[in-house]
Amino acid sequence: MTDQPTISVIIPVYNGERFLAEAIQSVLDQTLRPDEIIVVDDGSTDETGQIVAGLVKNAPVPIRYICQANSGPSIARNAGVHAAVGDLLAFLDADDIWLPTKLNKQVHMLHEHPELGYVGCHVRPQLVFREEWPATLNWAYWESQPPSYTSSALLILRSTWEQVGPFDPNRRLGEDADWVMRARDAGVQAAVVSEALLVKHLHDRNLSHQAAAMGGDLVAALHNSLRRKKAKRPD
Helix, strand or coil: CCCCCCEEEEEEECCCCCCHHHHHHHHHCCCCCCCEEEEEEECCCCCHHHHHHHHHCCCCCCEEEEEECCCCHHHHHHHHHHHCCCCEEEECCCCEEECCCHHHHHHHHHHHCCCEEEEEEEEEEEECCCCCCCCCCCHHHHHCCCEECCHHHCEEEHHHHHHHCCCCCCCCCCHHHHHHHHHHHCCCEEEEEEEEEEEEEECCCCHHHCHHHHHHHHHHHHHHHHHHHHHHCCC
């Protein structure tokens, strides 16, 4: 990695008018600003496009807007990477936010540990639109501000992305877990910055909290990982 790597931030969004401006602002407020923000609109029917247009003019870094037919988060993120120019790739879901030192601390970790191919961070939960904790969520897990390799927590070297490949376009859930498993199976080393740098908004529309579907996708990702490992074993 170069001493001053360029950073591209990719924000996939589908009908994200409620949270999008706050998400983008959290990127603009980074103590280490990225070189570009790419918003990939996955076929929104709300005011998503107008929100982005309103932020572009006065933004201190370039914001690019890509609109595509609704195809799911994997394809949206992959489209953002295809358009990106950065040496480092970061992803932020439109309903999450970063704390101001997120990119700075992750880039520092990559500088200090050149053997790493990507880094994550811990995540802080924030309930929205509810007065009580949803029964489907593990309160103790989230309150511990756990380490995370979810897409919004990742900062990835482009060389690692090229080695591991894109998010699986056939997945609408669990695509980040699948990517991390593929990276590990490929021998890519990773680490987590030991503090919460990502704020995860928890609400009914979180794709990652559709428990039954998410569980099935994670099981499938684990099976695929086991098949890859088995294929590497000598007969």
